[in-house]
Amino acid sequence: MTERLKLTNAVIKYSERVIIHDFSLSVNSGEMVFITGSNGSGKSTLIKTIAGLLPLSSGTLERTAKISYVPQLEEADRDFPARVNEIVLTGTQRRGKLLYSQEDKERAKHAMLELGIYELASRQLTTLSGGQLRRVFIARAICGLGDLLLLDEPCAGLDVQAHEILFAVLRKILDDGCAVLMVTHDESDINGIEGARVINIS
Ligand SMILES: Nc1ncnc2c1ncn2[C@@H]1O[C@H](COP(=O)(O)OP(=O)(O)OP(=O)(O)O)[C@@H](O)[C@H]1O
Ligand SMILES: [Mg+2]
Numbered sequence: 726m727t728e729r730l731k732l733t734n735a736v737i738k739y740s741e742r743v744i745i746h747d748f749s750l751s752v753n754s755g756e757m758v759f760i761t762g763s764n765g766s767g768k769s770t771l772i773k774t775i776a777g778l779l780p781l782s783s784g785t786l787e788r789t790a791k792i793s794y795v796p797q798l799e800e801a802d803r804d805f806p807a808r809v810n811e812i813v814l815t816g817t818q819r820r821g822k823l824l825y826s827q828e829d830k831e832r833a834k835h836a837m838l839e840l841g842i843y844e845l846a847s848r849q850l851t852t853l854s855g856g857q858l859r860r861v862f863i864a865r866a867i868c869g870l871g872d873l874l875l876l877d878e879p880c881a882g883l884d885v886q887a888h889e890i891l892f893a894v895l896r897k898i899l900d901d902g903c904a905v906l907m908v909t910h911d912e913s914d915i916n917g918i919e920g921a922r923v924i925n926i927s
Pocket of ligand 2: 768769770797877
């Protein structure tokens with residue numbers, strides 16, 4: 726078992742306001758961890774810090790370099806002028822690679838098929854529903870998947886079928902050794918993965 730994430734005595738602030746006080750977490754390969762807590766308790770702040778988008782005020786963060794992150798939908802720029810297949814394809818990008826290989830394109834296609842959005846491939850993001858847009862961002866994360874997947878409330882707005890598809894994908898990538906950290910408010914998500922850990926931060 727390989728450790729994919731180790732956060733030790735993390736303190737996270739916005740200006741002088743402390744949001745996360747003293748938080749430690751270790752996640753191994755193939756492990757599923759759910760983060761729960763009330764609105765405003767700091768779940769998104771925590772996951773953004775793990776993704777490397779916010780700094781730690783103190784404490785240490787050690788993690789695999791190969792991370793995929795799906796932000797909370799409210800933070801997605803749905804007016805971005807791009808087509809679904811272009812957005813999904815950007816998920817294959819690592820370290821500023823400029824050109825896409827045929828293999829990248831195949832992986833993007835496979836991810837769209839897996840998430841049931843292949844028929845939306847040439848649609849503009851602006852024309853999608855909330856649940857469709859959510860699936861696009863999940864497909865984007867899946868096709869460039871590394872060792873650690875961070876999902877911030879990915880199930881909000883998903884219908885029953887899309888939810889089942891997502892959980893089938895999660896079970897598969899966990900079996901393949903990816904670690905997954907998911908923010909959720911929903912008890913049925915937590916029951917959807919056997920052996921998952923639940924951490925309440927509020
Ligand atoms: N960019 C920011 N600048 C200052 N304060 C912020 C910023 N983003 C969030 N906050 C504050 O930090 C706290 C934690 O916010 P965060 O978004 O992490 O909560 P959350 O647990 O994800 O909530 P929700 O369940 O509503 O998504 C809140 O009080 C919020 O108002
Ligand atoms: Mg949040």
